[in-house]
Amino acid sequence: MREELSLRAYGKINLGLDVIRKRPDGYHEVKMVMQTVSLYDSLRLKKKEEPGIEVRTNLPFLPTGPDNLVYRAAELLLKEFGIGEGLFIDLYKKIPVAAGMAGGSSDAAAVLVGVNRLFKLRLSRIGLMERGVSLGADIPYCIMRGTALAEGIGEKLTKLPPMPDCAILLAKPPISVSTRFVYGNLRADSLPWHPDIDGMTEALAEGSLSGITARLGNVLETVTIPAHPQIQKIKDVMSENGAEAALMSGSGPTVFGIFKDKETAGRAGRKLRSAGLAKQIYTVRPFNVCRNGRR
Incomplete structure (x- = not known):
C-alpha cells in the first residue's frame, strides 16, 4: 500500500x-x-x-x-x-x-x-x-x-481549446498586493472598458496566438497599477523588448509577457533584472497536457 x-x-x-x-x-x-x-x-x-x-x-x-x-x-x-x-x-x-x-x-x-x-x-x-x-x-x-x-x-x-505553444515571461516585482484591497477598491459598475472575453475564446478555438495577444485584458489593473506603478514599467519593458503583449495576472503584482520564442523572452527578462524591476523572473510555457492523466 x-x-x-x-x-x-x-x-x-x-x-x-x-x-x-x-x-x-x-x-x-x-x-x-x-x-x-x-x-x-x-x-x-x-x-x-x-x-x-x-x-x-x-x-x-x-x-x-x-x-x-x-x-x-x-x-x-x-x-x-x-x-x-x-x-x-x-x-x-x-x-x-x-x-x-x-x-x-x-x-x-x-x-x-x-x-x-x-x-x-x-x-x-x-x-x-x-x-x-x-x-x-x-x-x-x-x-x-x-x-x-x-x-x-x-x-x-x-x-x-489549449493555448498555442509560446514562451511566457513571468516577472514579480518585490511587492505584495492584497486581493482584498484590489477588489475593495474596484468600481465594478463604472469600469471604463471590458476585455473581449468572447473574442479570446474564439481566438483559442482558432489556435491564433496573435488573436489571443490582441485581446489580453485585466480590469483589476485599474486598481493595482495606480497603487504600484512599477507594474506598468514591467509591462513597458516587456513590450519594448519583443513581447507580443504583456498583462498583469490576477490581482497582481506578477506581470506576464507572451513571446514567440524563448530567446527573446530571456533577453527581456535580463533587461528587467538589470533595471531592478523584478528578481523573481521565469520563462515558462503554457501547460495543457497531464501525462497519463496523473498530476
Whole structure:
C-alpha cells in the first residue's frame, strides 16, 4: 500500500479577467480565461501513524498551521472521511507568493488530489472540485487545470481549446498586493472598458496566438497599477523588448509577457533584472497536457 506520493502544483495566469458586477452578497461576479503555466511547486505527502497534520515549507515566513491552505485542504478530507491516521506535507515553493498566480490555491488543489489518492477515497474530480470551492474560488480550476473559462465567482468552469505553444515571461516585482484591497477598491459598475472575453475564446478555438495577444485584458489593473506603478514599467519593458503583449495576472503584482520564442523572452527578462524591476523572473510555457492523466 502506498504510504507517500509526490505531486506538482502548477501556477496560472489570466489571459483575460473581467468583473461583471458586485453581487449583493459582496462577492464579485467574474468572467475570466485561465491558463496553467509550467512553473510549479513540489509537494510530498506522507502518511503518519499518529493523528494530526504537519506542514513543512522552504519559506520560513509561510504559516504551517490552519492559516495555510494546504493544511486546511488536508483537514477537510481527513475530517469528512474520519481518517485516524495523520499526514505530513512537505511543500517546496517556486511559484511567487501573493502574486496573482493562484500558488496557494494550486497547492491546496494538489493536496486534495493527493489525499484522495493516498487514502483511496475514490472521489471523482468533480467531487474534489465541489469540496475545493469551500476553501477558495480558484481551487476548482486548479484541480481541472489547462485552459478554461471561469464564471460566477470563478467556480463555474468551461474547458477551452489549449493555448498555442509560446514562451511566457513571468516577472514579480518585490511587492505584495492584497486581493482584498484590489477588489475593495474596484468600481465594478463604472469600469471604463471590458476585455473581449468572447473574442479570446474564439481566438483559442482558432489556435491564433496573435488573436489571443490582441485581446489580453485585466480590469483589476485599474486598481493595482495606480497603487504600484512599477507594474506598468514591467509591462513597458516587456513590450519594448519583443513581447507580443504583456498583462498583469490576477490581482497582481506578477506581470506576464507572451513571446514567440524563448530567446527573446530571456533577453527581456535580463533587461528587467538589470533595471531592478523584478528578481523573481521565469520563462515558462503554457501547460495543457497531464501525462497519463496523473498530476
